[in-house]
Amino acid sequence: MRPDALLLELDEAFTSGEALARRLGVSRVAVHKRVQRLQQAGYPVESGPRGYRLRPGAPAPRPLLRRYAGPLLDEVVYLAETTSTQDAARELAEAGAAEGALAVAERQTAGRGRRGRTWLSPTGGLYFSLVLRPELPLVALPLVSLAAGVALAEAAGVGGLKWPNDLLAPDGRKLAGVLVEADLRGEEVRYLVLGVGVNLEPPGLEGAAGLAEFGAAARADVLARFLAALEPLYLALPDPEPVRTAWRARSVTLGRSVRVHTPAGPKEGTAVDLEEDGSLVLKTPRGKRTRVSAGDVEWIGGFV
Numbered sequence: 001m002r003p004d005a006l007l008l009e010l011d012e013a014f015t016s017g018e019a020l021a022r023r024l025g026v027s028r029v030a031v032h033k034r035v036q037r038l039q040q041a042g043y044p045v046e047s048g049p050r051g052y053r054l055r056p057g058a059p060a061p062r063p064l065l066r067r068y069a070g071p072l073l074d075e076v077v078y079l080a081e082t083t084s085t086q087d088a089a090r091e092l093a094e095a096g097a098a099e100g101a102l103a104v105a106e107r108q109t110a111g112r113g114r115r116g117r118t119w120l121s122p123t124g125g126l127y128f129s130l131v132l133r134p135e136l137p138l139v140a141l142p143l144v145s146l147a148a149g150v151a152l153a154e155a156a157g158v159g160g161l162k163w164p165n166d167l168l169a170p171d172g173r174k175l176a177g178v179l180v181e182a183d184l185r186g187e188e189v190r191y192l193v194l195g196v197g198v199n200l201e202p203p204g205l206e207g208a209a210g211l212a213e214f215g216a217a218a219r220a221d222v223l224a225r226f227l228a229a230l231e232p233l234y235l236a237l238p239d240p241e242p243v244r245t246a247w248r249a250r251s252v253t254l255g256r257s258v259r260v261h262t263p264a265g266p267k268e269g270t271a272v273d274l275e276e277d278g279s280l281v282l283k284t285p286r287g288k289r290t291r292v293s294a295g296d297v298e299w300i301g302g303f304v
Contacts, residue, residue: 006034007043007078011062014050042080042106042123057218059104059126067224070231072130074100083110086181086195089129093183093191097131104128104223108197126198126219130227132234133191140238141189142278142294145180147237148194150246151230152176155222156198158214160252163271163280164294167198168252173209175199198222240276247274258282262296 009015009023017028024031035052038045044055054060061076075097082088088103107123134144142164149161159167159175167176176198183190200217202210211217236242248254251274259268260280267290269282279291 004034004038006031006038008061010045010052010054010060011066012054012056012058014048014053016051020052038080043078044106057220059128059219059223063220064102064104064224067220068227070227072100072227072231072234073102074098075102077101077103079103079105081105081107081109084108084195085127085129086179086193089131089193089195090181090183093131093193099131099133099191101131102128122203125200125203126196126222128223129193129195131191132194134189134234134237136189136238138184138187138189139277140240141180141182141192143237143240143243144192144194144234145178145294146247146274146278147230147233147243148178148180148196148226150233150243150250151226152178152196152198153250154229155225156211156217158211161247161250163251163253163274163300164278164297169209169214171209172252173207175209175211196226240278243278244274244276253280258300260292260297260300262292264296267292 005024006020009020017031020031021028035045035047044058046053046055054063060078064073064076077088077092079088082105085103085105085108088105089101092101092103105127108127132144145165149165149167152167153159153161156167156175159169162168165178166174169175176196179195181193199208199210200212200219202208202213211222233243233246253271254273255271257270259266267282269284269290271280272283273281275281275291279293282290282292284290
């Protein structure tokens with residue numbers, strides 16, 4: 001799964017083939033051939049008179065580590081293609097990777113959202129998954145997903161949060177989504193894999209938007225801003241208040257009439273609040289308050 005070591009040396013500024021050859025202990029011809037292999041695989045590596053570089057904004061190791069050097073980024077595994085960054089990050093976690101191991105890919109062949117739904121993942125989007133090893137009670141785990149949603153809204157700089165895990169454009173189309181998968185051993189959380197998919201360009205699906213429609217969106221910048229925004233919320237857990245306060249401020253769900261489909265049947269009402277465990281509180285047409293856990297949501301409709 002580990003990419004060519006040349007990717008660890010490339011940055012957004014051009015580096016000569018001679019300098020890269022010296023760092024890697026190979027010939028300049030070998031560097032040129034490895035660049036060609038990377039380009040053929042789908043990595044955004046550019047060649048020019050001054051040498052080689054990554055296309056500016058690519059979410060590769062050097063650009064990311066320069067933009068964000070906090071505790072939520074330990075290593076970066078940058079892939080041209082993978083089934084899903086969730087699978088790649090899980091592989092890292094099972095191999096013993098520390099918290100902050102990040103898998104990021106140019107494209108996914110089997111990207112997924114909640115409950116196994118397909119996430120279309122063409123080249124040019126932002127797809128990444130982060131290994132987390134929190135010491136949290138199980139009841140607090142839904143807060144990680146909500147914290148990620150807040151961080152995503154901050155990083156994108158546009159849109160609002162639809163409970164439980166979507167970032168919507170101002171016109172209501174879907175911009176991005178969050179998926180958190182947990183590996184549990186009884187009551188113990190071995191690790192979490194926090195995945196995010198962001199449409200940079202509109203993917204051509206009804207109801208989907210692209211971040212580039214609302215301004216410049218370099219992928220490395222968006223990812224670094226996401227990590228920086230997630231850091232204080234994640235490190236404050238299990239205290240729910242920072243997450244609840246931040247999520248409420250960015251919510252486009254609260255105050256609206258929704259129908260939440262669950263295994264036990266639909267629940268309808270006006271979304272009025274967020275519980276300490278991340279559940280959504282509904283006020284039914286008869287004035288009764290009821291709550292819905294994020295884990296029980298099959299899909300949410302009736303949303304205007």
